[in-house]
Amino acid sequence: MERREIAPVLVECTLCPKQCRIPEGRSGDCRVRINIDGRLRASTYGTVVAAHVDPIEKKPFFHFHPGATALSIAAAGCNLHCDGCQNWEISQANPEEAEAHPLPPEELARMAAREGAPLVAFTYTDPIVYYEYACDSAVACAARGIGSVLVTAGYANDAPIRALFRLVKAATIDVKAFDDAFYRSHCGGGLKPVLNTLVAAREEGIWLEVSNLVVPGMTDDPVKIGELCRWVRQNLGEDVPLHFLRFAPHYRQENLPATPVATMDRAWQIARDAGMRYVYVGNVPGHASESTKCASCGALLIERAGYRLLSIRLKDGRCPSCGGVIPGVFGGQG
Amino acid sequence: MKRRDDGGVAGAIPRRTFLAALVTAIAAVLAAFALPVRRAVLPASPAVLTVSKPPLRPLTRNDLYRAHDLAG
Numbered sequence: 001m002e003r004r005e006i007a008p009v010l011v012e013c014t015l016c017p018k019q020c021r022i023p024e025g026r027s028g029d030c031r032v033r034i035n036i037d038g039r040l041r042a043s044t045y046g047t048v049v050a051a052h053v054d055p056i057e058k059k060p061f062f063h064f065h066p067g068a069t070a071l072s073i074a075a076a077g078c079n080l081h082c083d084g085c086q087n088w089e090i091s092q093a094n095p096e097e098a099e100a101h102p103l104p105p106e107e108l109a110r111m112a113a114r115e116g117a118p119l120v121a122f123t124y125t126d127p128i129v130y131y132e133y134a135c136d137s138a139v140a141c142a143a144r145g146i147g148s149v150l151v152t153a154g155y156a157n158d159a160p161i162r163a164l165f166r167l168v169k170a171a172t173i174d175v176k177a178f179d180d181a182f183y184r185s186h187c188g189g190g191l192k193p194v195l196n197t198l199v200a201a202r203e204e205g206i207w208l209e210v211s212n213l214v215v216p217g218m219t220d221d222p223v224k225i226g227e228l229c230r231w232v233r234q235n236l237g238e239d240v241p242l243h244f245l246r247f248a249p250h251y252r253q254e255n256l257p258a259t260p261v262a263t264m265d266r267a268w269q270i271a272r273d274a275g276m277r278y279v280y281v282g283n284v285p286g287h288a289s290e291s292t293k294c295a296s297c298g299a300l301l302i303e304r305a306g307y308r309l310l311s312i313r314l315k316d317g318r319c320p321s322c323g324g325v326i327p328g329v330f331g332g333q334g
Numbered sequence: 335m336k337r338r339d340d341g342g343v344a345g346a347i348p349r350r351t352f353l354a355a356l357v358t359a360i361a362a363v364l365a366a367f368a369l370p371v372r373r374a375v376l377p378a379s380p381a382v383l384t385v386s387k388p389p390l391r392p393l394t395r396n397d398l399y400r401a402h403d404l405a406g
Contacts, residue, residue: 010371021371038372050404051393059406072406086405101393111393123406151406 009038015131016079016156017193029188030129032077032095044075045133047100048108049090050124053115057307059123059151060243060282062292063328064170064207066302067309070149071117073108074124075133076100080153081188082176084215084253091125092251105133105140112146119169123151131160138167154197155189162200170207170329172243173198177212177219178228186218195231202236207329210236211243211282214259214267225267229274238277239295239327244268246283261287278327297322 010021013028020028022035027043034041054072056065076098078091085091090098103111112120120141127134127150138148150164150171165171173194176183180191201208210232214220225244232240244267247259264281268289271279277295281287285306292302299321303310313320317330347355 012371048393052404074404090404099391101391103393124404 009035011035011038011040013040014157015160016128017190018079019157028079030077030079032075032129042130042132044077044095044100044130046102046104047075048073048103049076049093049098049100050074051101051103051111053117054121055307055309056119056121056149057304057309059121059149059172060211060245060280061149061170061172061207061209062243062280062302062304063209063241063278063326063330064149065119065329065331066292066304066312068119069115069117070119070121071108071112071115072121072123073103073137074122074127075130076125077129078126079129079189080126080155080176082153083186083251084213084218084247084249084256085251086248087124088251105137108137109140109144109146112141113144117146119147119149121149121151122168126152126155127164128152128156128161131164135164135167138164142167152197153187153189154194154201156193156197158196158200161197162204165201165204165206168206170209171201172209172211173201174211174213175228178224178231179219179221182219195235198232199235208236209241209243211245212267213245213247214263215247215253216257216259216263218253218256220259220263220267222266222270225270226274229271229276233275238275240276241278241280241328242271242276243280243282244271246281248283292326294319294322294324294326296324301326 010023013020013022013033018029022028024035024038027034032042032044034043051073053069056068056070074090076090076093076095081092108120120137122134141148147169148167150168152171152173153176154173175194176187183189183191212228232242244264246264249256249258261284264284268279268281278292279289281289290304291300293299294301297319299319301314301319302312314326314330318325
């Protein structure tokens, strides 16, 4: 006898803490993951809305293969909806409408090799929502000797993010603010899962850097910045590079001014006072902290101008002046 | 205050209508909880969505260098 399923089936996406229960034909909060015929599908799999060969410093990674290039890609959509998103045109786009280009994992790996990029970066939007594509691409790239890195907000469930960490070499995780209320009101997420992801990255043994966008009047509270720094030091260690990124008006926060450089300097000082050894200020070209100095003796080790690498003075991963070990992955570059 | 024939106040929602709407709403909430939920095992089956999506244009070198102003 022919049967017809009358009751609709909800599919629960277990990728991120939102755990969307998605009715037939609808997508989750990210707009990417869709219930088709009762099965969860990743609608952007194998397509990109952005692809660019960037310096690895732009991600930012300052202690991971300095000066290397990374073929950086993104698929449309995001599971967070940050008011000040710098890439909102693609992160908040409906994947159905975004101009996307097919780039299957194997083709991505071939393209990276063709462009002479030793790394592929899953970035711009959040790789969490193009999870399967990122996983498959990391495997395809590894087969060609190309490493993969993640740039993510870390709002993910533990099991899937750990599985992804096992396929990549490094991650920069962006903490929006050390404030759950801020996550809920301005990002559509929460702080705790992000902190769990940071710890998971550390436990999985990949190289980790942490970034934090300092938005004036929103995430520039010195108390909260201090709490973030102390948490990072206590849970991830004092050697994790910490990047404070200067905000520029975007998306729903176009009414806000760019972050004053003095505010960035204050954040840098708070982190140093909290015991963080490698602290950087980003999006302020020419800032004194964009170069890496030995945390022990202060010797200039990696000189940068913006995202441009000017010189590296490391010797076998050590400071040539005092011999101190510099945390990072420097390959054959020092 | 003007009374209707059924004793209710003119302009107000009749009691019977209100009760019917309330019962319907409660039934809808209960039904939503009763729906079968399938938890997706990760990783989900990758598939390119084709519904209502325009044909995709292959990536060109121009596209490759168009994203220079993106953050990250």
